[in-house]
Amino acid sequence: MKTAIDLAIGLVIIALFAAAGDLIVGITRVPVPAPILGMALFAVFLLLVPGLRAQVERAAMALTGLLGALIVPPFVGLALFRDELGANFGSVAIIILITTPLTAVVTALSHRWIKSLQRADSCRDNNSTP
Amino acid sequence: MIDILASMLAIILTFTAFFAARALGRMAASHPLLNPILWGAVIVGVFLWALDIGVADYIHAARPLMQILDLAIVALGFSLVQQLARHRRTLFPALCAVAIGGLVGIGSAILGARLLGLPTDFVQALGAKGISSGFAIALMERLGGPPPLAAGLVIITGMVGALIVPPLLRRLGMDDEATGLGTGASSHIVGTDFLVRTAPEAAAWAALALAFAGLVGAVLLPLFWPLTG
Incomplete structure (x- = not known):
């Protein structure tokens, strides 16, 4: 029973943040999608009120566990682009095959570079300390 | 009825x-x-x-599922907070690296698509290919792009990335952190899922990268949007 109540309360809290995202995007017309703004607000709220994390955990895990299934309908919709995809297959394949590893390598090398800068800084700080 | x-x-x-x-x-x-x-x-x-x-x-x-998808995206905030708490001490370089990777990923895909003369809906969808599907669909719906095409290209990108990115980064001598961040930022949930089974330490970083890359994409893609048309 407690599990069901926790789940229901968690779902209501998440729905409130989804509604808050909708409201803010509707009023301000910022180009950010309402659910992503809702997610950012929800994350900030959980950081500010850590005690609430246990309360929403069950509902959040249940919803994120459904994420894959929820993406199936838009993926099926890819069939609506069948002819266009066939006509542009080569160009699309080239872009995916080049830019995917490029993004990965740039991210990994940037991480290595920023960490090395941080290490150099901390060494300098240690050496300058009398 | x-x-x-x-x-x-x-x-x-x-x-x-x-x-x-x-x-x-x-x-x-x-x-x-x-x-x-x-x-x-x-x-x-x-x-x-x-x-x-x-x-x-x-x-x-199946439209009701799209409303549940919006709730599932909001719920990802919980996973993001969990990852932030877990990696608190080494967060700064990781988040900077994902932001730089996101900038290069979105920019290079849109530039490449324009150079190869692809139609506008393909340029728009390819701009979102490095962002996890839920975020990409929400972004397309908000910006007026094609959600099904973006969802399809995101998943194909994830499968290609899961196959080639982790071995490539290991060959370049990257550690678990860099391999996870690179895989999560480029190949999102499919790449992360692959690391969960093959390199769990790297997978935790990939999960952080995929959640943060979604936020980076939500900020950057609207800025790049005028270049897609």
């Missing part, structure tokens, strides 16, 4: 197809090519073809 019944059948079909595909994938050690979203969609497609139901009719009937 008929609409409600059609929606219920579409939802049952979607969940049955997805969870059947996931169970089959697990039996084959979850190879990246056995993505449950891809094969779930194939099962749905075969079912629609056999019953002579149009894809557009199915998508219309």
Whole structure:
């Protein structure tokens, strides 16, 4: 029973943040999608009120566990682009095959570079300390 | 009444197809090519073809799932907070690296698509290919791009990335942190799922990268949007 109540309360809290995202995007017309703004607000709220994390955990895990299934309908919709995809297959394949590893390598090398800068800084700080 | 019944059948079909595909994938050690979203969609497609139901009719009937998708995206905030708490001490370089990777990923995809003369809807969808599907769909709906094309290209990107990115980064001598961040930022949930089974330490970083890359994409893609048309 407690599990069901926790789940229901968690779902209501998440729905409130989804509604808050909708409201803010509707009023301000910022180009950010309402659910992503809702997610950012929800994350900030959980950081500010850590005690609430246990309360929403069950509902959040249940919803994120459904994420894959929820993406199936838009993926099926890819069939609506069948002819266009066939006509542009080569160009699309080239872009995916080049830019995917490029993004990965740039991210990994940037991480290595920023960490090395941080290490150099901390060494300098240690050496300058009398 | 008929609409409600059609929606219920579409939802049952979607969940049955997805969870059947996931169970089959697990039996084959979850190879990246056995993505449950891809094969779930194939099962749905075969079912629609056999019953002579149009894809557009199915998508219309499955609209309630898109509302649950919005809630699932908000719920990802919980996972993001968990990852932030876990990696608190080493967060700064990781978040900077994902932001730089996101900038290069979105910029290079849009530039490449424009140089190769692709139609506008392809340029828009490719701009979102490095962002996890839920975020990409929400972004397309908000910015006026094609959500199905973006969702499809995101999943294909994830499968390609899961196959080539982790071995490439290891060959370049990257540690778990950098491999996870690079995989999560470029190949999102499919790449992360692959690392969960092959390199759990790297997978935790990939999970952080994929959540943060979604936020980076939500900020950057609207800025790049005028270049897609």
